[in-house]
Structures are given as C-alpha cells and as structure tokens.
Amino acid sequence: MLEMNRRTFLKVTGTTAAAVAVAPKLVGAMETELGGKDIDPVGAGERVGIPVTCHVCNIQDGAIAYVQDGRIVKLEGNPEHVSTRGRLCAKGNSGMWYTYDPDRITYPLKRVGARGEGKWKRITWDEALKEVAGKLDEAIKEDPNSVFLKYGRNRTGGAIDRFMHTLGSDSILNHTSVCESSKKVGLEPTWGPDIETPDFAHAKYILNFGSNILEAAYFHNPLSQRVMEGTVENKAKLVTFDVRLSNTAGRSDEWIPVFPATDGAIALAMGNVILSNDLQDSDFINTWTNVTVDELKAHYKQYTPEWASKLSGVPVETIERIAREFATTKPATLFTYRGPAKHLYGSYNEKACMMLPIMTGNIEKRGGYCMPRGMGWPQPEPQPPKPAKHAFMNAHHHPDYPLASHGTSHMLPYHIANGDVKVKVYFTYQDNPVYTNPGAQATWGKMFRDEKLIPYYVSMSPFMGEETALADLILPDCPYLERWEPESMPNSLHPWLGIRQPVIKPLGESRENRIILRDIIHTLDPDGSRGMKKYWEFADGEDYMRHHFDNVPKLKEDGGLDFLKKHGVWPIYGKLDGTGKIVDKTGREIEAEYGLHMKELSADEMLGAIVDPTAGTITKNGEAIGVQRNGKNYVGFSTPDRRLNVRVDGWAKYGFNPMPTFKQIPWHKDMQDDEMILTTYKINVHKQSRTAAVKWLAEIMHSNPAWMNSETGKKIGVKTGDLVRVESKVGYVVTKAYVFEGIHPKVIAIPTGFGHWEYGRLANLKHKEKAGGEYGAADDADLNNVWWDDRGVHANAMIPNVVDPIGGSQGWYDTVVKVTKAGPEDKYGDVKGDWDKHMEAYKESLRYAYTGDLHRTMHPEMAAWGGPDSVNQEAAHQAAPAPEKAPEAEAAPAEGAEAAAKEAAH
Incomplete structure (x- = not known):
C-alpha cells in the first residue's frame, strides 16, 4: 500500500507536472484523439497498443490492450472496428484481471485427494500429457465416442472439432441448450441463419420481446449503440414486452408487463390484427414466402387479441394498437433473445415473433429486420475425417429431439446415470455446468463426483471454477489476452474478420488451448504412425492462424495475418468520427448493403442450372443456388427452396405444427394463488459464472436480491431486505427480497452470476482466510480493500430440467415456485437441490418429446x-x-x- 504523505504527494505531483511540461503538444493532441493511443501518466511515454478481440463475453468487441513494462495496464475500444466503433463495455475494460487473477492456475495440477476435496499436487507438462494420452489410448481402442469434450465458449475457430475428430470421437457437446438453441431453431427453418441483425439505427419502430438489449442481450455493445441511435437520432419508438422492468424496458417508450412465456401468443394476436385489417405487405408474402396471404389470413383467424389477452394479461386495446403502429410505421424492426425462447415451446414463440417483420415486408430493408453478415476462413489442411459413428449426445442426433440441431447438453447427467451413454474420458473447456446449468451442484456436481459415471476427468482452465474443482487433472489454459484465435461475429451490418493475439507471453506454464490439444495429439502419436500427427503440424498458435488468414481472398492482398496483427480487424471501412460513426473520406457514414436476397444470379451462375416450375427454386449440381421471381433469378434466402418457409414441413414430420402457433406451458395454466414463476436474468457487469472474481466488476455488484412486486410483497408480508424462501418442486433457496413495482405480480426474478462456492477467494469471499498465489499466480494486495461481505445466492439448484421438444432449450423461465417469508430455521444463502426430484423432472420433460406420451x-x-x-x-x-x-x-x-x-x- 502507498502511504500518502506530504513527501510522496510532492514527489508524485512533481513528476506529473514535469511530464506535462515536457510534452505540452502531446497533451493538447490527446484532447482530440478518438482512441488508439495511451500515455503513461507519470513518464509521459506512449504505451504499446496491441489490437485484440475481446472475449470476456461472447460479443467479441474490438479492443486495444496497452502494455507497459511487460504488464497489461489498460483496455479500451478499437476505433477501427466497424462493429463496436471504439467502445468497450465495463466487462471488456476489466479484462486484464483475468490475466492477473491472484487465484489463477499457472501449472498442471493432479488431484491427490477425493474429488472436490481441494487437494492437488503440481506436476510437469510431460507427466500431465503422458497421463492424458494413456487414458485416451485406452478409451479410443474401446470406443472413440467414449471420449467426451464439452465446451462453454468455443472461439477456437475449429481447433476443438479438429482435436475430437482426430481421436475419432463425435461426442462434442456445446452449451447452447442453456443459451439460445430454441431461438436458433425457431429462426433457421424459416430463413436459414440462426440469428438476425436488426437495423435499429435506421428504424422508426422497434418492437422488443423479452430481450434486455441495452444491458445483457447478445451483441450488447454494438446493438445497444444502434438502439440509441435509432431512438435518439432517428426518433424511433421502442416498445418492450417483458415480465420485468429491465434497463431496456426502462429506456423504452412503453414497457408492457406480460405473463411469462406468452410472447408468442401476443405476436400471433398482433399478426391477426395486421392481417384482418389488410395492413400486411401482400406482395412480399406472395413473392418471398412459401404461403399465400389468403393462407396466412385463414390460419391467423384463430389467434384473436381477446384470446391472447386472457393468456398474457395484456389488454386487447394495447395489442391492437401496437400491431397497427408496427404495421404502419416504416421501417420497423423486431428483436428477441432468450425471453421468448427459453420455454417448453420456445421455438414456437420465436417463430411467432419473427412473423411480424415478415408479414409487414420489413425484411432486408434499411431500418428493418436483416440477415446476419459474417465472414469465414479456411481450415489448415489436411483435415481429419468425420467420426465413423455418430454419438448419442451429438447435437444433431438425439433420438428424442431430432429437430434440436444445437443440442440438448443440459440433459447429460441423466443420460449418463441411465446408461444411455458411456464416458471413459471427459474434457471440459470454458465451461462450468456445475454452476451454470439447471440443477447445478445437485445434478452436475453429483455426476462429476461419481467416478463410476466419469472415470477420468480433465479440465482445461486457468481458474478453479466449480467444475474444475472436481477434476482429476487440470491443464492450465490461457486467458484471452495471451492466446491466438480467429474471430468473426455478425454483430453489425458490415461483415468483418478479427483476431485475438497474445499481448504478453502466457504467465507461468500456461499454454493456449490449441497448443494443449496439439501436444496431446503429439504425445499420442509422436512419430505419426497412427495417422494423427499430420493434422497438427504447426509450430505455434501464430503459425496455425496463418493457415486461416493468409489465404483469404482480398485479405491476402492486404497482408493476411500481418494486417490483422496491426489492426485487429479487417476490412477497415473508414474512420471513426466525432459522433461515434464510421465515415468515409468525405465524412459520410458508411452505409450497409441491404436486400441480400435480391442479388441477381449472373449468366455464368445460371449456366447449367434448373428452375423448378412450381416453387421457382434454382438448382445447380444438385444444390439450390437461388429462386426465380417475377422472371428474375435471385439468390434468395438460405433455405432449401430459397424462400422464407413460413410453413416448416420438417416440423410436421415429427408431429409439430409447421405453421406459426402457440402452446401454453401446461403447469402455468392453473397455478395456485400462492404460486409464482421464477425468472433469472443477467446484468451488464457480469456474465454467467466467469466475472465474480474480476475485482472491478465484483465491487460494482456482488449481491443479487430477488425482485418482487409490491402487491405480492404485501400479500406475503415481505418488504425490501427481508429474507424469503423460494421453493420449487426440486429444491429451494433463501435470499433477500427487493420489493417494488417494476415486475409482474406473478413473477420473482433473481439475477445470475452470484453465490459462488469456488472460483477463487474473491468470488466466494474467502480472501481473508488464506493468501493468494496458491497455484503460481502473484497475490493481489488490493483484495485487502474488499469492503463487502455478501456474495449473493445462486438459484440454479432449484430449477428443474425442462426441454423444448423442438429447439432443445432449457426452460429457464418456466419454474413454478412458492415464495414465503423465511422461517426461523432458514438462513441467508441456503441452497438445496434434490437429485431424485431432478431426475423425476427430467423424466417428465421427456414426456413432451415427440416420442413422449404427452x-x-x-x-x-x-x-x-x-x-x-x-x-x-x-x-x-x-x-x-x-x-x-x-x-x-x-x-x-x-x-x-x-x-x-x-x-x-x-
């Protein structure tokens, strides 16, 4: 700690004054800089700025890391990045504290006690690699698919799939079923991509169903910028349907509280109003969809505003007015994220919502509902072949959920316990389902502790998260500022490629993930005789990246990876101006390209093509390349027939309604007066499980009281600060209440990201019990300044397993609970989940699968x-x-x- 007295004050201020005196021109110039440079405030020297792509969350903002004397001292936005335009959120600005976490793991660790006992010994990389290779050798000889790898965030650009395919394993699991899979499956069959990029900045009307765009939505930084441009500069009206007064709802022109899971019913009723009043874009529907206006009108007659009002609680007049406003205000756009999708029938909700811009013709128009723009890159050659046998839990092959193309990984503990799948070796990467998944420690924790279910478990992680603490072996991966990764995100209407690059060398003995995977393969196949090593012949992470970027057309001419190392992103569309926009040399904002589906096919592209006389689909060499409309040959949409598939025939194959529809959650239909619905949400300074140990963010917010409506609080005798017991059919938590008017009376909301029992001393507030640096990292004296004593409460143990039978999503927002004032035996922070009850919930969820009796x-x-x-x-x-x-x-x-x-x- 620096003791501030007169002597040290004069020393510091004298140095600063001297710096200003010797560099007055520099200081004056810095006043007008828009970013991209940083100055040492004491020595006045320019710090080294290295462009990167952020990875604190999955938004992938363009950033610059500043390094001084070998240490990362600051992060800020990259002014050359077309998507994030020089801006970085609080999470991104705090990213260096991943690197300098005092509880970071910097060398391999082998378990020496019981799983979860917290006893480890340091071993060498050679010892670790030989042990892993030995376990893998046994497993792949018996069954390659007994080797599992589950990841949370996989931004490796293909390295994880390459590794598993090299082993011959198809058992690759993602985290998407607890994220947004039902949104993706709701979108994909209709228009091809699994995401959308609304043009908020140029819209005149923005309809938001259940998404907290300004705080925690996907693409928070870039999209929130565009929403503010649209509402402030373009005077767009923003209307939000949500169960609670989120930050986005609070900034909206209208917040309309809704009963949970009824977004789809409201959207269908709005469609009914639009179609019954002939406010639709008939030409667009008849030209670009696989249904006619008459078919839509006949189908939508059933979804009246009166019907939706009874389900949602939204007045009939409000539904009718918003529908007319949306249809008659041009251009208009729409956004959803997890709110409508994370339910038992979330894919239906997503489909119903996206129908509104479709039926009003606001597709691929300036200010409308646009397809994502992304860019790709080649993979290093040669590539390993696909596995010979599909795995039971692979995203595309679940026998009960054949439409869930992004997986149902949150069901894994039950499938393993039932013997549906057999695991010999389990890898985890950037994942923590023991904390983040439904059931949490009661389900995933129980599975990992059982060595009969998971005989050998390897965690590739730099942090002792709840899942990593149960591993047999820990291989220390690098945080994002110390590794190479390719990147492209459709978070802007201008496509871009970017990179992460090491801004300092990996600390301690840490190795970046692709190097860990390479070294495992090289240990398994040192001389190449097993046919594995040839897929991993690269010197280091940078060499691997050159295979990606040095041969991308146009980027190659600009310098390939060397260009990206210098700028962090490609292409450079223009220059950031004083208003926060990217402009060309004349000062005009760079405009996006619209109407992607209306790009006409050239004569060369049409040579040898066949046009279907009925649907107009244009095929060449057996693949659809476009669609003929009004005598012209267009690229169309990336669906099998190149039209928007309002009717999804593939759903009908498995007994699901192929047309837009709604299904009420059965257990919501007749809730008792003392029952409520639990919802969880994210806040803007935290994400999932990985930020509670970031000191700047933890100080901003470190506890998570449960939101409750004032009328509800009066009914059960609870006021702000009181302890409440929130109990579901599988468990309960005891937490503090926050009582106010900004939430639906039948909803209780608890934010996620709190209540850790692992993840380092700061996350679980054990910083006073022992010193840091236990696994090789440097201690941080600043932890002595932690003034708070509340780490919050984690609710996932009491959330049962629910699976959308179409999209595979976990029904995060479907849980019925009873909320009571805490009893004399209840203590703040109590968390209980019951494995047997969770198993019953899993079996109940299966009854709604297409193979189930319900x-x-x-x-x-x-x-x-x-x-x-x-x-x-x-x-x-x-x-x-x-x-x-x-x-x-x-x-x-x-x-x-x-x-x-x-x-x-x-």
Missing part, C-alpha cells in the same frame, strides 16, 4: 396434417381432432389429457 395431446391439431413422412401419422390420426377455430385447445392439452399433463408438470 406430445400428441399437446398437438391434437396435427391429426389433420399427417403426411407420408409423418413419424406420428398413425398415432396422430387416432387422436381427437382439434379444429383450427379453437386456439384454446392449442394453449392447453386436449380434453382427457389435461390431468396427465398437470400430473407430469407437478
């Missing part, structure tokens, strides 16, 4: 669809028909099955 009762209307390829055709025709005129039958199970559905839910 699937047909939830889709009685499908008796009329059938079709030669319908898996459930025979069973569907045996079910009682439900005509289209009765949407209430879609909102709840058919009569006779209601009791079964309620029993399954509770």
Whole structure:
C-alpha cells in the first residue's frame, strides 16, 4: 500500500507536472484523439497498443490492450472496428484481471485427494500429457465416442472439432441448450441463419420481446449503440414486452408487463390484427414466402387479441394498437433473445415473433429486420475425417429431439446415470455446468463426483471454477489476452474478420488451448504412425492462424495475418468520427448493403442450372443456388427452396405444427394463488459464472436480491431486505427480497452470476482466510480493500430440467415456485437441490418429446396434417381432432389429457 504523505504527494505531483511540461503538444493532441493511443501518466511515454478481440463475453468487441513494462495496464475500444466503433463495455475494460487473477492456475495440477476435496499436487507438462494420452489410448481402442469434450465458449475457430475428430470421437457437446438453441431453431427453418441483425439505427419502430438489449442481450455493445441511435437520432419508438422492468424496458417508450412465456401468443394476436385489417405487405408474402396471404389470413383467424389477452394479461386495446403502429410505421424492426425462447415451446414463440417483420415486408430493408453478415476462413489442411459413428449426445442426433440441431447438453447427467451413454474420458473447456446449468451442484456436481459415471476427468482452465474443482487433472489454459484465435461475429451490418493475439507471453506454464490439444495429439502419436500427427503440424498458435488468414481472398492482398496483427480487424471501412460513426473520406457514414436476397444470379451462375416450375427454386449440381421471381433469378434466402418457409414441413414430420402457433406451458395454466414463476436474468457487469472474481466488476455488484412486486410483497408480508424462501418442486433457496413495482405480480426474478462456492477467494469471499498465489499466480494486495461481505445466492439448484421438444432449450423461465417469508430455521444463502426430484423432472420433460406420451395431446391439431413422412401419422390420426377455430385447445392439452399433463408438470 502507498502511504500518502506530504513527501510522496510532492514527489508524485512533481513528476506529473514535469511530464506535462515536457510534452505540452502531446497533451493538447490527446484532447482530440478518438482512441488508439495511451500515455503513461507519470513518464509521459506512449504505451504499446496491441489490437485484440475481446472475449470476456461472447460479443467479441474490438479492443486495444496497452502494455507497459511487460504488464497489461489498460483496455479500451478499437476505433477501427466497424462493429463496436471504439467502445468497450465495463466487462471488456476489466479484462486484464483475468490475466492477473491472484487465484489463477499457472501449472498442471493432479488431484491427490477425493474429488472436490481441494487437494492437488503440481506436476510437469510431460507427466500431465503422458497421463492424458494413456487414458485416451485406452478409451479410443474401446470406443472413440467414449471420449467426451464439452465446451462453454468455443472461439477456437475449429481447433476443438479438429482435436475430437482426430481421436475419432463425435461426442462434442456445446452449451447452447442453456443459451439460445430454441431461438436458433425457431429462426433457421424459416430463413436459414440462426440469428438476425436488426437495423435499429435506421428504424422508426422497434418492437422488443423479452430481450434486455441495452444491458445483457447478445451483441450488447454494438446493438445497444444502434438502439440509441435509432431512438435518439432517428426518433424511433421502442416498445418492450417483458415480465420485468429491465434497463431496456426502462429506456423504452412503453414497457408492457406480460405473463411469462406468452410472447408468442401476443405476436400471433398482433399478426391477426395486421392481417384482418389488410395492413400486411401482400406482395412480399406472395413473392418471398412459401404461403399465400389468403393462407396466412385463414390460419391467423384463430389467434384473436381477446384470446391472447386472457393468456398474457395484456389488454386487447394495447395489442391492437401496437400491431397497427408496427404495421404502419416504416421501417420497423423486431428483436428477441432468450425471453421468448427459453420455454417448453420456445421455438414456437420465436417463430411467432419473427412473423411480424415478415408479414409487414420489413425484411432486408434499411431500418428493418436483416440477415446476419459474417465472414469465414479456411481450415489448415489436411483435415481429419468425420467420426465413423455418430454419438448419442451429438447435437444433431438425439433420438428424442431430432429437430434440436444445437443440442440438448443440459440433459447429460441423466443420460449418463441411465446408461444411455458411456464416458471413459471427459474434457471440459470454458465451461462450468456445475454452476451454470439447471440443477447445478445437485445434478452436475453429483455426476462429476461419481467416478463410476466419469472415470477420468480433465479440465482445461486457468481458474478453479466449480467444475474444475472436481477434476482429476487440470491443464492450465490461457486467458484471452495471451492466446491466438480467429474471430468473426455478425454483430453489425458490415461483415468483418478479427483476431485475438497474445499481448504478453502466457504467465507461468500456461499454454493456449490449441497448443494443449496439439501436444496431446503429439504425445499420442509422436512419430505419426497412427495417422494423427499430420493434422497438427504447426509450430505455434501464430503459425496455425496463418493457415486461416493468409489465404483469404482480398485479405491476402492486404497482408493476411500481418494486417490483422496491426489492426485487429479487417476490412477497415473508414474512420471513426466525432459522433461515434464510421465515415468515409468525405465524412459520410458508411452505409450497409441491404436486400441480400435480391442479388441477381449472373449468366455464368445460371449456366447449367434448373428452375423448378412450381416453387421457382434454382438448382445447380444438385444444390439450390437461388429462386426465380417475377422472371428474375435471385439468390434468395438460405433455405432449401430459397424462400422464407413460413410453413416448416420438417416440423410436421415429427408431429409439430409447421405453421406459426402457440402452446401454453401446461403447469402455468392453473397455478395456485400462492404460486409464482421464477425468472433469472443477467446484468451488464457480469456474465454467467466467469466475472465474480474480476475485482472491478465484483465491487460494482456482488449481491443479487430477488425482485418482487409490491402487491405480492404485501400479500406475503415481505418488504425490501427481508429474507424469503423460494421453493420449487426440486429444491429451494433463501435470499433477500427487493420489493417494488417494476415486475409482474406473478413473477420473482433473481439475477445470475452470484453465490459462488469456488472460483477463487474473491468470488466466494474467502480472501481473508488464506493468501493468494496458491497455484503460481502473484497475490493481489488490493483484495485487502474488499469492503463487502455478501456474495449473493445462486438459484440454479432449484430449477428443474425442462426441454423444448423442438429447439432443445432449457426452460429457464418456466419454474413454478412458492415464495414465503423465511422461517426461523432458514438462513441467508441456503441452497438445496434434490437429485431424485431432478431426475423425476427430467423424466417428465421427456414426456413432451415427440416420442413422449404427452406430445400428441399437446398437438391434437396435427391429426389433420399427417403426411407420408409423418413419424406420428398413425398415432396422430387416432387422436381427437382439434379444429383450427379453437386456439384454446392449442394453449392447453386436449380434453382427457389435461390431468396427465398437470400430473407430469407437478
């Protein structure tokens, strides 16, 4: 600690004054700099700036890291980056504290006690690699698919798939089913991409369903900039439907509270108003979709505002007014994220919402609902072949969830416990499901502690997270400022390529992930005789990256990787001006390209092509390359027929409604008066499980009281600061209440990212119990300044497993709970989850899969669809028909099955 007295004060101020005196021109110039340079405030020397792509979260902002005397001293936005335009959020500005975490692991560790006991010994890399190679050798000889790798964030640009395919394993699991898989599956069949990029900056009307764009949504930094441009500069109206008064709802022109999981019903009712009043864009629908306006009108008749109002609590007049405003204000756009999608039938909700810009023709227009713009790069050659056998838990091959193309990984503990899959070696990378997944320590923690279920477990991590603490072996990976990675994110209407590059050498014995994977393969196949080593013949991370970027057309001419090392991003579209926009040499803002689907095919592209006389699809060499419309040959959308598939026939094959529809959560239908629905959410200075140990962020927010409506608080006798017990059918937590008007009366909301029991001394507030640097990192004396004593409470142990039978998502926002004032035995921070009850919830969720007994009762209307390829055709025709005129039958199970559905839910 610096003792500040008169002597030290004069010394510091004298040095600073001298620096100003010797560099007055420099200081004056810095006043007008827009970024890209940084000056040592004491010595007045310019610090070394190295461009990177941020990876504190998954938004991938352009950043610059400043290094002085070999230490990272500051991070700021990259002014040359077209997407984030010189801006960096609080999380990004704090990124260096990943590198300098005093509890960071900097050398390999081998478990010496029981799993989770916290006893480790330091070993060498040679010892670690030989041990892993030995375990892998045994496993792949028996069954390559018994080698599992589950990742949370995989920004390796293909290295993880290359590693697993080199081993012959198809058992690669992502985290997407707890993130946004049902959103993706709701979007993909209709227009091809799994995400959208709304042009908020040029919109006149922005409709937001359940997304906290300004704080925690996907692409928070770039999209929040554009939302502010649209609302402030372009005078766009922003309307938010949400269960709580989020930061985005608070900045909206209107916040409309809704009952959870009913976004889709509101969107369908808005569609009903638009179509019944002929406010739709008929030409766009008839030209670019696979249905007609008349078909849409007939289908949407059932979804009246009165029907949606009963489900959502939103007044009929409000639904009708917002629908008319959206349809008549041009251009208009829409956004969703997890709010509508993280439910039992989240993919239906997403589909219903995206229909609004489709039916009003606001697609691929300036200020409208646009397709994502991304860029790719080649992989190093040769590449390993795909595995010979598909794995049960691979994202594309789950037998009960065939449409869940992004996986259902949150079901893994139950599949392993049931014997559906067998694991011999388990790898984890940037993942922490023991904390982040439903059930948390009660399910994933139990699985990892059981050596019969997971015989050998390797964590590639620089931090002792809740999952890593249960490993057999820890291989210290590097934080993002010490590794190489390729990057491209469709977070702007201008496509870009970027890199992460080491701004300092890896600390201690840390190795970046692609080097760890290479070294494992080289240990397994040192002389190449097993045919593995040839896929990993690169000298280091930079060499690997040259294979990606030195042969990208146009980038190659600009210098390839060397250009990216200098700028961090390519292409450079223009220069950041004083208003925060990227402009050309004349000072005009760089405009995006719109109407991507209307790009015409050239004569050369049409040579040898075949045009389908009915759908207009243009195929060449067996692949669709475009669609013919009004006598012209267009690229179209990236769907199989190159049109927007409003009717998704692939869903009907498995007994799901191919048209936009809504299904009410069965256990929400008849909730008791003392029951509420739990929702969780993210805040702008934290993300998932990985920021509670970042000291700047932890000081800003370190606790997470449960939001509750004032009327609800009065009913149960609770005021702000009181302890409450929140109990579901699988567990409970005891936490503090925050009582106010900004939340739906039937909802209780608890933010995530708090209540750690591992992840270092700061995250779990054990900084006073022992010194840091236990695993080779330098201690941080600043932890002596921690003034707070509340680490918050983690709610995931009481959230049961729920799977959207279409998109595979976890139903994060479906949990019914009872909230009571805490009893005399309840203590703040109590968390309880029951494995047996979680297993029951998993089995109940399976009943809604297309193979389950409740699937047909939830889709009685499908008796009329059938079709030669319908898996459930025979069973569907045996079910009682439900005509289209009765949407209430879609909102709840058919009569006779209601009791079964309620029993399954509770």
